[in-house]
Amino acid sequence: MTATTAAPSPTGPEPLWRAEDFARHTGTNVGTVYRLIRQGDLRAVRVGRLVRIPESAVTEFIASGGSPR
Numbered sequence: 001m002t003a004t005t006a007a008p009s010p011t012g013p014e015p016l017w018r019a020e021d022f023a024r025h026t027g028t029n030v031g032t033v034y035r036l037i038r039q040g041d042l043r044a045v046r047v048g049r050l051v052r053i054p055e056s057a058v059t060e061f062i063a064s065g066g067s068p069r
Contacts, residue, residue, distance in 0.1 A: 016045070016052035025058070026066065036061075 017025075019033040022042075026033075034051070036042035043057035 015055040016047070017055060017058055019051060019053065022053050022058060026062075 019030050019037075022028075023030045023033045033042065033053075037044045037051065037053075042053065042061055044051050044053045046052075
């Protein structure tokens with residue numbers, strides 16, 4: 001059995017934000033961040049037990065005006 005992996009990014013892995021950092025950056029609270037994630041309005045990934053927000057998701061959310069899809 002062989003495993004396939006994606007080619008590594010030439011610029012390295014995408015930065016991941018903590019919910020607390022996203023809340024501070026957008027002027028919301030952490031509860032709101034987790035609600036946005038649960039509702040599918042903010043993309044996030046799990047790293048073990050931790051929830052992290054890819055930097056591209058932060059950019060998408062801000063570009064959309066912070067409104068749900």
